[in-house]
Amino acid sequence: MAATSAATFSAGSTVAFGTKKSLATFSGLKAATFVKCESESSFLGKESSAALRGSVVPQAQKSNQKSQYHVNPQASYKVAILGAAGGIGQPLALLVKMSPLVSALHLYDIGNVKGVAADISHCNTPAQVLDFTGAAELPNSLKGVDVVVIPAGVPRKPVPIAAEVLKKKGVYDPKKLFGVTTLDVVRANTFVALKKNLKLIDVDVPVVGGHAGITILPLLSKTKPSVSFTDEEVQELTVRIQNAGTEVVEAKAGAGSATLSMAYAAARFVESSLRALDGDADVYECSFVQSDLTELPFFASKVKLGRKGVEALISSDLQGLTTYEQEALETLKPELKASIEKGIAFAQKQTVSA
Ligand SMILES: NC(=O)c1ccc[n+]([C@@H]2O[C@H](COP(=O)([O-])OP(=O)(O)OC[C@H]3O[C@@H](n4cnc5c(N)ncnc54)[C@H](O)[C@@H]3O)[C@@H](O)[C@H]2O)c1
Numbered sequence: 001m002a003a004t005s006a007a008t009f010s011a012g013s014t015v016a017f018g019t020k021k022s023l024a025t026f027s028g029l030k031a032a033t034f035v036k037c038e039s040e041s042s043f044l045g046k047e048s049s050a051a052l053r054g055s056v057v058p059q060a061q062k063s064n065q066k067s068q069y070h071v072n073p074q075a076s077y078k079v080a081i082l083g084a085a086g087g088i089g090q091p092l093a094l095l096v097k098m099s100p101l102v103s104a105l106h107l108y109d110i111g112n113v114k115g116v117a118a119d120i121s122h123c124n125t126p127a128q129v130l131d132f133t134g135a136a137e138l139p140n141s142l143k144g145v146d147v148v149v150i151p152a153g154v155p156r157k158p159v160p161i162a163a164e165v166l167k168k169k170g171v172y173d174p175k176k177l178f179g180v181t182t183l184d185v186v187r188a189n190t191f192v193a194l195k196k197n198l199k200l201i202d203v204d205v206p207v208v209g210g211h212a213g214i215t216i217l218p219l220l221s222k223t224k225p226s227v228s229f230t231d232e233e234v235q236e237l238t239v240r241i242q243n244a245g246t247e248v249v250e251a252k253a254g255a256g257s258a259t260l261s262m263a264y265a266a267a268r269f270v271e272s273s274l275r276a277l278d279g280d281a282d283v284y285e286c287s288f289v290q291s292d293l294t295e296l297p298f299f300a301s302k303v304k305l306g307r308k309g310v311e312a313l314i315s316s317d318l319q320g321l322t323t324y325e326q327e328a329l330e331t332l333k334p335e336l337k338a339s340i341e342k343g344i345a346f347a348q349k350q351t352v353s354a
């Protein structure tokens with residue numbers, strides 16, 4: 001899944017963002033957002049609201065640091081979801097409709113998305129919902145949009161690397177294109193909290209690398225709050241996090257891959273992007289981006305998000321790794337490199353045949 005700034009796009013799960021002028025913005029779910037929902041119209045009880053609020057707001061980068069950001073009541077961002085009629089797209093649209101930072105929600109799909117839009121539009125939250133069906137309506141769906149989220153794609157099939165598609169169109173901005181790997185972080189947080197009996201909303205595990213099998217590397221030694229793991233626990237948790245997508249695919253027995261948890265993860269990333277656009281100076285998410293942290297051209301790591309997209313790649317997570325993590329990092333590199341090259345080749349083949 002990818003996110004990007006206005007008129008770009010990518011497949012799988014991507015998010016892009018930008019300025020209103022240039023058609024790019026990005027996203028994220030914010031604590032104060034839910035405080036506001038709770039006090040105004042909540043269908044969530046107080047406890048659920050607090051738990052949700054805590055769980056969608058990534059931890060402040062420095063320990064004991066609390067973000068001072070409060071949702072600007074005038075905040076008003078437009079978000080487009082491309083692939084909005086799909087298994088991820090529908091629940092993602094619902095979650096984004098819940099954000100008080102969003103004034104307009106554009107739902108686009110090559111298939112009919114009118115029903116999804118009509119359904120979601122009945123929720124009494126501020127965002128106005130518009131539907132766009134078919135390629136002819138794509139340009140309109142992107143007009144004036146701040147953040148574009150792309151959960152379009154066929155599960156477990158190759159996808160072109162989004163950057164290649166944007167490069168071909170001359171609109172690639174590496175700071176505004178994000179491969180959404182938030183689901184790996186969400187899973188790592190959940191599995192670690194369960195294993196170590198920690199409060200779910202307190203746990204934050206950085207996950208680096210890529211988003212397939214062994215390229216997913218949870219850095220358990222960097223878990224916040226600080227917690228120790230036996231070698232067996234590290235092995236068991238790492239393998240479970242790496243195989244979590246398959247866990248869902250097998251449980252769904254032929255009915256596709258993760259959709260609901262993915263929508264949750266993407267909504268968190270969208271909300272983080274919107275908060276950063278809105279001036280919150282303390283927004284960090286792990287994301288697969290163009291990177292110079294390793295010798296690979298793209299790499300998922302913690303990223304500081306700002307008004308213009310990637311403000312900084314956080315290298316500190318990659319320092320002081322355990323021997324297990326260092327070896328796993330070296331082992332994943334050739335596989336991730338091959339996967340990047342496959343995505344580029346796939347994108348180039350599509351262009352040639354288009
Ligand atoms: N990054 C992640 O963590 C993550 C997690 C789960 C799934 N995924 C990926 O997300 C993608 C979508 O999964 P899903 O379960 O929602 O699939 P789905 O088949 O249920 O939905 C895909 C939707 O995209 C639409 N679509 C396809 N091509 C399009 C195009 N060119 N323009 C606009 N819309 C288009 C389809 O009509 C459909 O409505 C898959 O590629 C899957 O592998 C990524």
Ligand SMILES: O=C(O)C[C@H](O)C(=O)O
Pocket residue numbers: 155156183211244245246248249257258
């Ligand atoms: O594993 C999949 O096929 C879907 C997705 O990438 C996931 O992590 O659940």
